[in-house]
Each structure stands twice: as structure tokens, then as C-alpha cells.
Amino acid sequence: MTNYHLDHLDLLETEAIHIMREVAGEFERPVLLFSGGKDSICLLRLAEKAFRPSDIPMPFLNVETGHEFPELIEFRDRRAKQLGAKLIVRTVDQALASGAATQAPGEVSRNKLQIPVLLGAIEEFRFDCAIGGARRDEEKARAKERFFSFRDSFGQWDPKNQRPEIWNLYNGRLNAGENMRVFPLSNWTEMDVWEYIKREKLEVPSIYFSHTRECFRRGGQWLPVPPAHTDATKPDPYAGARPKPTEQRKTMVCRVRTIADMISTGMVESPASSFDDIIAEVAAARVTERGSRADDKASEAAMEDRKKAGYF
Amino acid sequence: MSVVATSSSLSSRPVVPVVDILRFNTCGSVDDGKSTLIGRLLYDSKSLMEDQIEALERSADITGGGQINLANLTDGLRAEREQGITIDVAYRYFATPKRKFIIADTPGHVQYTRNMVTGASTANLSIVLVDARAGVIEQSRRHTAIASLLRIPHLVVAINKMDLVDWSEARFNEIRAQFEEFLPRLDIKDVKFIPLSALNGDNVVEPSKHTPWYAGPTLLAHLETVHIASDHNLSGFRLPVQWVNRPNNPTDARLHDFRGFSGQIAGGIVKVGQKVMTLPGGLTTTVKRIHTHDGDREEAFCPQSVTLLLEHDIDVSRGNMIIGLEDLPGASTDLQAKVCWMHPRVLQPGKKLWLKHTTHSVQAVVTEITHRINVTTLEQEPAPAGLALNDIGEIRLRTSRPLVFDGYATNRLTGSFILIEPGAHATVAAGMLHAPREVVRPEDGDFVI
Incomplete structure (x- = not known):
């Protein structure tokens, strides 16, 4: 007795697998952006579902700001190894040292500096397509994003002139130097991501669960206190991101809802210690996921501006 | 298994x-x-x-x-x-x-x-x-x-x-x-x-x-x-092949002969043991396994994503279609369709474009613009000047290789296509195919299209 019915996770999954396979079919040198965060964890499972028993036919790429949570890096490396994938890491530090990226005076966040590093890696490896875990429900500039998002030879997004995307027919044609960003999770919500992680029994970095951590108050958020600066021969990588004497400090029971790096991730007070707890918390949440991202608070168009410049 | x-x-x-x-x-x-x-x-x-x-x-x-x-x-x-x-x-x-x-x-x-x-x-x-x-x-x-x-x-x-x-x-x-x-x-x-x-x-x-x-x-x-x-359409099995799943140098000896055809089912239901035909080529074989990462299945249906393993070693690649032997599709290089034109440059007969249909991309030439559809009254009007941005019209196309297709009214996924202009590769039209005038015939063992 078969019931030809698919639930919402099945529908989102089959749509995403279809997109993964279109990438493998249409591009010569695709890459998958894997940060170790919850969205890209789903991407890896979808890649397994799309391509096993073969190898996943693309390497993984991560751009490090140098301010990562150590738990995330450990998880990222371990997971890539488990899957037998090649992991390419490029860092903002390298780009600063080589002059490929320059920090704006007074700016602490390295979020924008990821753009030249990502574009540099795309050029270095001649990637023609990068799969990312961005979702349309995250942010309103992303709500306008296509599954197959065309970038010109400068890596720029032109939101006013996007290719119409009709039925499930994706136009992957490029000229030399151009590339595509592809977002298989476009139609997923934060809730879908957690329900899928739970259903698939996927491991996530420990910082998504409740733990005790020292934080400080800045810009309406609780930011984690960065690790101590021990190597006095080098400048402090967290200069500007350390609590000032006037800023309130607190040891909290908290977790991350979304992960950027340590200086732009607000910690949320939470006792959630299981997937069910997290799902219940997301269901009851009264602020959006990106409400805890300092990088998006810069202005109403912060995301749009970064995307136009080549951000993922 | x-x-x-x-x-x-x-x-x-x-x-x-x-x-x-x-x-x-x-x-x-x-x-x-x-x-x-x-x-x-x-x-x-x-x-x-x-x-x-x-x-x-x-x-x-x-x-x-x-x-x-x-x-x-x-x-x-x-x-x-x-x-x-x-x-x-x-x-x-x-x-x-x-x-x-x-x-x-x-x-x-x-x-x-x-x-x-x-x-x-x-x-x-x-x-x-x-x-x-x-x-x-x-x-x-x-x-x-x-x-x-x-x-x-x-x-x-x-x-x-x-x-x-x-x-x-x-x-x-x-x-x-x-x-x-x-x-x-x-x-x-x-x-x-x-x-x-x-x-x-x-x-x-x-x-x-x-x-x-x-x-x-x-x-x-x-x-x-x-x-x-x-x-979703559950009659007439259609699997447009997206990707051939063939492990390279597998360490597991059981995978040496693994050759699967991956895709999202665009219509109908498929069962293990069922007879299917691969197009183009028209060869008939049997479904040996329906592989998914969550284990093999006895059957699968539209719009699930699966990998089919077939009884015979048949040459099948991306852009080919695996179909059931009932509710057959058409296969032709001569097509009639309604299109919505989405580009500022007017479409005129003779225009050469890329056509993407399911997972198959072919070259196409517009041979005739039959008429324009008045979108307010749905009446047909002559279109001597071609189709302008936002126009919907009826056209005829000839493709470099045959499409395996259904009428859009029967199946939205195998009856639709997009047109891509060859320069900047903009998507310039959405197309909806008319029902085929004749369908492929499985009884012709040596059927070649």
C-alpha cells in the first residue's frame, strides 16, 4: 500500500538534489562552500544523496576570517575528511599579507574582506560554479536571489538584471571569466534546516548547543570574549574586538543561532541542549535568525551591498 | 540488496x-x-x-x-x-x-x-x-x-x-x-x-x-x-537523466559494475522489474534497482530524485530520457509551442537559439511565428513584426536533435523549455509545447530517432 505523498522535507530535498546534479551536469569546475555551519552541513548531506556511491564530484572551499570559533574549524576539517573530500582553505590573513585585501581604517570586522579572498580562490582554481548554503528567508536581499545566480567577470551580482528562472529549468551558460553561484537551499527556512538535521541525524558543531561562555555587551548583542592574545611578537588579531572596561561582561549559558566569526556572532541565552530543544526555540522565536548577526546591522542594505561586490 | x-x-x-x-x-x-x-x-x-x-x-x-x-x-x-x-x-x-x-x-x-x-x-x-x-x-x-x-x-x-x-x-x-x-x-x-x-x-x-x-x-x-x-503527474513514467553515477576506482569491489542513471522523476511511477525504454535509441530493458542514498526502493514516483540501474548495459548519458512503455511521449525535431518572449530585442523567424528542455540542451531555430496571443482577450492576432518583450505567441521551432517531450497540458516538466540567446546567454523565452502529433513506438525494436 503506497501513498504517493511527499512531506515538506522530502519536497525540499528532492528539489535540492536536482539542483546539485544540474551543477554536476552543467559545470566543469564546481566547488562547494563549506563553513561547518548548519546550512552547509545540510548541503553536504544533499551532496551525498545526489552523488553516492560515487565521490562527491567537487572540492569544498572555506574562506576563514581568522576569527573563527575553534569548535567550527575542528568540525569542518573532520567532516570533510569523513566524506573523503578535498578541503581548500583560503584566509583573510593571507590576503592581507599579500595585499590582495586591505582593511578599512578603524574597521574591526573582517566580513567584507572575505569577498576578495573568495573571488581570489575562484580565480586561482578557475571554479565556474560555487554552491552555497544561503537561504531566501534569511534576509530580504536574498529573497530576490535565484537558484542559479549569475556573476559577471568581476564577481558582481546585478539584481536588476537577473536571468528569469522558470519551472525547474536552470540556465547555467557562461562566457569565460563569468561564474555562477548556486543555492540549493533557497526555499528552506531556518526551521526546515533544523528539522532536516534532526531527521537525518546530522552532527553539528557543539556551539549550536547550550554551553557556558564569557560574553560582553556591544551594539545590543552579547558577543563572545575572544581568546587571549598570547603571542606578543604578532599584533593582536582581535584588536578592537575585545571588551572595553566600560562594556558589561557576563558569564552566560548560551548558544549560537547562526555562525559568522567570533566578532560578528551574537550569543543567545539558551538552555537548548538537543535538536528538539532547538526546534522548539526556533518555533517560539520572536526575532529572525539574522537578528544576531552584527554584520547585517550595518545598514538596511548591508547584505545587498556585499552581494553586489561578490559576497556569497 | x-x-x-x-x-x-x-x-x-x-x-x-x-x-x-x-x-x-x-x-x-x-x-x-x-x-x-x-x-x-x-x-x-x-x-x-x-x-x-x-x-x-x-x-x-x-x-x-x-x-x-x-x-x-x-x-x-x-x-x-x-x-x-x-x-x-x-x-x-x-x-x-x-x-x-x-x-x-x-x-x-x-x-x-x-x-x-x-x-x-x-x-x-x-x-x-x-x-x-x-x-x-x-x-x-x-x-x-x-x-x-x-x-x-x-x-x-x-x-x-x-x-x-x-x-x-x-x-x-x-x-x-x-x-x-x-x-x-x-x-x-x-x-x-x-x-x-x-x-x-x-x-x-x-x-x-x-x-x-x-x-x-x-x-x-x-x-x-x-x-x-x-x-503532480503520476501517469507516464519519465526520468530525464541528469548525471551518470559511475564510481571511479571504487575500493568496494561490489561497486565495480555500478552504473546508475540519476535524475528527478518528471512524471509517473517506476518499479523494480518494470520494462523501460531509453531515448534516443529506443532500446527496451528492465529496471534492476532503484538506488537512493537511504537504501534501495521497490518503487519511486514523481518528483522524487533517484538513481536507476538497468538490466542491460545501454549507452545512456545526460540529456537522455528513460520512459515507461505506457502513456508514451513524442519525439521530434519539429515543434510547436506557445512562448512568452522576455527580451527587449524582438523575436523574428530565423533566430537561432539554445533550447533547454528537461536536462537536454540543443540548438534551435525559430521557423515561423504563427500568431501573437492577445493576453487580455486570449484571441489570436497576426504578428508580422515578430514577438516583442512580454508578448506571448505561437511559434514553430526546428531543433538540431530530437526532443522527447509531452504536451505542456499533460506534463509541466516534460512539456516546458527555455530559450537562451547565444551571446550573453540571457534566458529570453519560456516555452510550452503542444501535444506531440505522434508518439514513439516501442514495438519497433530497431527504432532509431
Whole structure:
């Protein structure tokens, strides 16, 4: 007795697998952006579902700001190894040292500096397509994003002139130097991501669960206190991101809802210690996921501006 | 070989109730209350978050003289907020305990047809907004006609701003009658009329106390309950091959002979042991295994993504199609289709383009523009000057290699295509194929197309 019915996770999954396979079919040198965060964890499972028993036919790429949570890096490396994938890491530090990226005076966040590093890696490896875990429900500039998002030879997004995307027919044609960003999770919500992680029994970095951590108050958020600066021969990588004497400090029971790096991730007070707890918390949440991202608070168009410049 | 039956894998799911996804689109111009309606749906179903409401208030203080503008929720780009317009399709998500919803929100001006076609192509349902004061206007007809051309199964006519006509039942009936005059010419199976006020929230999420004469559901109640399970085509098995799954240098000896054909089922049902045909080539073989990463299955159906292993070693690659032997498709290089032209440069006969159909890309030449369709009246008009941006017309095409296809009315996935211009590779048209004049014939063992 078969019931030809698919639930919402099945529908989102089959749509995403279809997109993964279109990438493998249409591009010569695709890459998958894997940060170790919850969205890209789903991407890896979808890649397994799309391509096993073969190898996943693309390497993984991560751009490090140098301010990562150590738990995330450990998880990222371990997971890539488990899957037998090649992991390419490029860092903002390298780009600063080589002059490929320059920090704006007074700016602490390295979020924008990821753009030249990502574009540099795309050029270095001649990637023609990068799969990312961005979702349309995250942010309103992303709500306008296509599954197959065309970038010109400068890596720029032109939101006013996007290719119409009709039925499930994706136009992957490029000229030399151009590339595509592809977002298989476009139609997923934060809730879908957690329900899928739970259903698939996927491991996530420990910082998504409740733990005790020292934080400080800045810009309406609780930011984690960065690790101590021990190597006095080098400048402090967290200069500007350390609590000032006037800023309130607190040891909290908290977790991350979304992960950027340590200086732009607000910690949320939470006792959630299981997937069910997290799902219940997301269901009851009264602020959006990106409400805890300092990088998006810069202005109403912060995301749009970064995307136009080549951000993922 | 491990076998996991579909039914058992469904029942082993977590205890959350099975919810499905309804995709709908709204299309309208600046003043008809579309953004207000979406804002109302999100707000009253408690799908807006505090920081989104705060952001609305913040932009109201800066630019809106203190008045909250719900359109700022959907207009995500700076140019849109500056000019007070919507540029492109925006997608919104919300959920109730009964269903998840994906809204494709499209602007109603300039690029109307192109955006509407894009937003509606994946929709189960389309909402046409009518201003109760204005009644049925040209745009209402265009919208309904496009929904019909794209074969969206369900239509809701939301008669908005009822508060401005004193909640008049007579006015509601009058507009309904105007609509019903031209509905018989269209291909829409299910139409619902709902009187509402998006601004005040009447009959959007909460029933209105002003419409005792209306016995139907609120808009949200209708969206939650409209029957969409049969919207996928379950007759005529079609698997457009996306990718050949062939492990390189497997360490596991059992994988040496693994050769699977991966794709998303675009129609019908497939079972282990079933006879199938591969096209082009027309060779017949049997399904040996239906592989998924979650274990093998005994059967699979549209729109699942699977990998088929076949009994015989047949040359099949991306762009080929594996089909069942019943409800056969057509295969031809000579095609007739309705197209929506989406590029500023006029389409004229002789134009060479790329055509992408399922997973298959071929070169195509437009041999004839038969006529243009007047989207307001659905009447055919001559098109001596070709098809201009946003025109819908009837064309003939010749392709470099045969397409294996169904009529769009039978199968949206194997009956649709896009056209891509060869220079900058812009997507310039959406096409809907006519039913094939003849189907492939399985009895010809040496059938070659």
C-alpha cells in the first residue's frame, strides 16, 4: 500500500538534489562552500544523496576570517575528511599579507574582506560554479536571489538584471571569466534546516548547543570574549574586538543561532541542549535568525551591498 | 540488496504531522493592495518577527514620516525602496501548523508578463487581486489569462477593499459575474472568490463580521485546505537523466559494475522489474534497482530524485530520457509551442537559439511565428513584426536533435523549455509545447530517432 505523498522535507530535498546534479551536469569546475555551519552541513548531506556511491564530484572551499570559533574549524576539517573530500582553505590573513585585501581604517570586522579572498580562490582554481548554503528567508536581499545566480567577470551580482528562472529549468551558460553561484537551499527556512538535521541525524558543531561562555555587551548583542592574545611578537588579531572596561561582561549559558566569526556572532541565552530543544526555540522565536548577526546591522542594505561586490 | 519500502520509510518519520508545501503567487500593481495583503497574511499568522517589525518602524521614522509601510517587507533592494517599486520576483516563506507556504511576489508593471510567468511557473495557486471599487480591469484579465496559459490548477480572486464599497454583497456578486463571463474560455479547474479587506484584516486570517452573507473560508483557511496532492503527474513514467553515477576506482569491489542513471522523476511511477525504454535509441530493458542514498526502493514516483540501474548495459548519458512503455511521449525535431518572449530585442523567424528542455540542451531555430496571443482577450492576432518583450505567441521551432517531450497540458516538466540567446546567454523565452502529433513506438525494436 503506497501513498504517493511527499512531506515538506522530502519536497525540499528532492528539489535540492536536482539542483546539485544540474551543477554536476552543467559545470566543469564546481566547488562547494563549506563553513561547518548548519546550512552547509545540510548541503553536504544533499551532496551525498545526489552523488553516492560515487565521490562527491567537487572540492569544498572555506574562506576563514581568522576569527573563527575553534569548535567550527575542528568540525569542518573532520567532516570533510569523513566524506573523503578535498578541503581548500583560503584566509583573510593571507590576503592581507599579500595585499590582495586591505582593511578599512578603524574597521574591526573582517566580513567584507572575505569577498576578495573568495573571488581570489575562484580565480586561482578557475571554479565556474560555487554552491552555497544561503537561504531566501534569511534576509530580504536574498529573497530576490535565484537558484542559479549569475556573476559577471568581476564577481558582481546585478539584481536588476537577473536571468528569469522558470519551472525547474536552470540556465547555467557562461562566457569565460563569468561564474555562477548556486543555492540549493533557497526555499528552506531556518526551521526546515533544523528539522532536516534532526531527521537525518546530522552532527553539528557543539556551539549550536547550550554551553557556558564569557560574553560582553556591544551594539545590543552579547558577543563572545575572544581568546587571549598570547603571542606578543604578532599584533593582536582581535584588536578592537575585545571588551572595553566600560562594556558589561557576563558569564552566560548560551548558544549560537547562526555562525559568522567570533566578532560578528551574537550569543543567545539558551538552555537548548538537543535538536528538539532547538526546534522548539526556533518555533517560539520572536526575532529572525539574522537578528544576531552584527554584520547585517550595518545598514538596511548591508547584505545587498556585499552581494553586489561578490559576497556569497 | 537491501530494500526499503516507501511506506515503511514514510512511517518511520518523526512524530510531527506530515505537512506539505503550497506555492502560490501574487501579482499586482502598486496600488491594488498586494503588498498589504502579503503583509497582513504574515502579520496575522504571526510569521513576522520583532526585528522585522522594528526594521519597518525604523525605516518609517527615517523615510516614511512615521507611517509603517508593509511593502518594505517585500521590497528588499535599495532601488526598490528609493523608487517605491518592486523590481523582481521576491520569495516569502511562512507556515501554519497545517502547511508551509512559499509566496512568489511579483510586481505588476512594465515587466508584468515576464515576472508573472517566472513567479507562476512553479505555483499551485495564483491570487488575483481585484479592487472592489474598480472591478475587473485589463490587468485582472491578463493575470487570469496567464495563470490559465501556465495551467496553474487553482485560482483565488481576492476582491479587496470591500470596506470602501460598504461591504456590499451586490458589488461582490457583480464583480464575480464579470469574472465568470470570461472564465469559460480558460483552462482553470478551480476558482474561489473571497471578499476581503487586506488593510483591516477582514477575511484574510480572521473571518470578517462585515460579511454575514459570505459563507466561504477566509483566504488563509482556503490556502491551508485547497487540495494539491494531485497536482503532480503520476501517469507516464519519465526520468530525464541528469548525471551518470559511475564510481571511479571504487575500493568496494561490489561497486565495480555500478552504473546508475540519476535524475528527478518528471512524471509517473517506476518499479523494480518494470520494462523501460531509453531515448534516443529506443532500446527496451528492465529496471534492476532503484538506488537512493537511504537504501534501495521497490518503487519511486514523481518528483522524487533517484538513481536507476538497468538490466542491460545501454549507452545512456545526460540529456537522455528513460520512459515507461505506457502513456508514451513524442519525439521530434519539429515543434510547436506557445512562448512568452522576455527580451527587449524582438523575436523574428530565423533566430537561432539554445533550447533547454528537461536536462537536454540543443540548438534551435525559430521557423515561423504563427500568431501573437492577445493576453487580455486570449484571441489570436497576426504578428508580422515578430514577438516583442512580454508578448506571448505561437511559434514553430526546428531543433538540431530530437526532443522527447509531452504536451505542456499533460506534463509541466516534460512539456516546458527555455530559450537562451547565444551571446550573453540571457534566458529570453519560456516555452510550452503542444501535444506531440505522434508518439514513439516501442514495438519497433530497431527504432532509431
